Amino acid sequence: DIQMTQTTSSLSASLGDRVTISCRASQDISNYLNWYQQKPDGTVKLLIYYTSRLHSGVPSRFSGSGSGTDYSLTISNLEQEDIATYFCQQGNTLPPTFGAGTKLELK
Amino acid sequence: QVQLQQSGPELVKPGASVRISCKASGYTFTSYYIHWVKQRPGQGLEWIGWIYPGNVNTKYNEKFKGKATLTADKSSSTAYMQLSSLTSEDSAVYFCARSGGNYGAMDYWGQGTSVTVSS
Numbered sequence: 146d147i148q149m150t151q152t153t154s155s156l157s158a159s160l161g162d163r164v165t166i167s168c169r170a171s172q173d174i175s176n177y178l179n180w181y182q183q184k185p186d187g188t189v190k191l192l193i194y195y196t197s198r199l200h201s202g203v204p205s206r207f208s209g210s211g212s213g214t215d216y217s218l219t220i221s222n223l224e225q226e227d228i229a230t231y232f233c234q235q236g237n238t239l240p241p242t243f244g245a246g247t248k249l250e251l252k
Numbered sequence: 253q254v255q256l257q258q259s260g261p262e263l264v265k266p267g268a269s270v271r272i273s274c275k276a277s278g279y280t281f282t283s284y285y286i287h288w289v290k291q292r293p294g295q296g297l298e299w300i301g302w303i304y305p306g307n308v309n310t311k312y313n314e315k316f317k318g319k320a321t322l323t324a325d326k327s328s329s330t331a332y333m334q335l336s337s338l339t340s341e342d343s344a345v346y347f348c349a350r351s352g353g354n355y356g357a358m359d360y361w362g363q364g365t366s367v368t369v370s371s
Contacts, residue, residue, distance in 0.1 A: 179357040181297075187364050189347060194357035232297055236356015240313040241287075243297040 147171050147235050151244035157252040164220045166247045168233035171214070177237035178216045180209055183230045183246070192231075193218065225251075254278040256286075256348050256362035263368045269336040272365045274348035281329035282306040285351045287358055288322065288333045292344045302351070303331060338369045 148171035158164045168178065180193040191200045193209040196216060206221045220227055228251060233244040259273040274286060288300040301312035305324040312320065319342070321334045335342055346365050349358035 177356055179355065181358075187345065189349070189361040189364075191357055191359045191361075194359075195355040198355075200357075200359060234297070234356070234358075239311065241299045241356055243299070245296040 146240055147174065147238055147242050149233055149235055149242050149244040151233060151247050153247050154245065155248040155250060157250050158223050159252045160223055160225060162223045164223055164227075164249065166218045166231050166249075168211075168216045168218075168244050169214055170216075170235055173213050174235045174237040176212060177235055178209070178211060179234045179236055180207075180218045181232045181234065181243075182227075183232065185229070194236075220249075223249075254350065254360045256350060256360055258346075258348060258362040258365045261366040261368070263370065264338055265371055266339055266369055268338055269334055270338065270367055271332055271334045272346055272348075272367070274331045274333075274362050276329045276331070276350070279350075281324075282326055283352075285353055286322075286324065286331040287349045287351060288320065289347045289349060289358075290344045291347065291364070297347075300333070300346075305329075305331065335367070338367075340369050343367060343369045 150169045176196040178196050183189045192203050197209045208219050230246045230248045232246045255277045257275045262270050264270045282305045285302045287302045290298040300316045300320050303310045303322040310322050324331045348362040350360045351358045
């Protein structure tokens with residue numbers, strides 16, 4: 146199975162900050178990288194698919210980039226509602242696998 | 253709007269089985285995959301498998317073969333997951349999620365169902 150690594154398990158930031166969350170795959174996943182947000186109440190939402198494509202209804206302050214094995218999610222202007230845990234997931238090879246998550250907290 | 257409504261929390265005894273449901277609405281049930289994902293407390297997400305209700309094809313994570321069984325009822329637009337021979341390791345929140353098969357992305361998720369295995 147492909148291993149997905151999010152080296153930062155938690156991150157503190159202030160409202161208005163630009164935040165970047167990283168994710169690394171154990172092998173080339175050809176941009177089949179998706180990002181999810183899990184709120185403290187457990188609700189999970191897709192934010193970005195195929196590295197950089199914004200899912201319907203997701204604010205434009207979210208963006209994604211990367212290639213090969215290294216990917217990142219950027220929140221350009223942190224808002225209160227963005228406080229959540231963020232997971233990456235590879236969709237290149239079965240089984241789909243997820244990173245362990247990066248918990249975003251307010252400083 | 254697309255919605256996936258899951259059944260309520262379950263408290264089950266070790267060795268028993270449990271069936272969780274995921275009722276879909278707002279889209280054509282038979283045209284999208286339904287995935288199931290496990291999340292243990294404080295842990296990440298683990299993919300269990302998918303079912304394609306259009307032809308009831310299934311695909312399982314090797315780790316969950318023999319543990320999970322996925323089914324779907326087209327008449328009620330409901331997907332089910334049965335977990336058998338439950339142990340404390342199966343205590344978790346289980347999510348269903350939809351995908352169109354593109355890019356491996358799961359675009360809408362249910363609210364999750366908590367399963368607690370305890371005597």
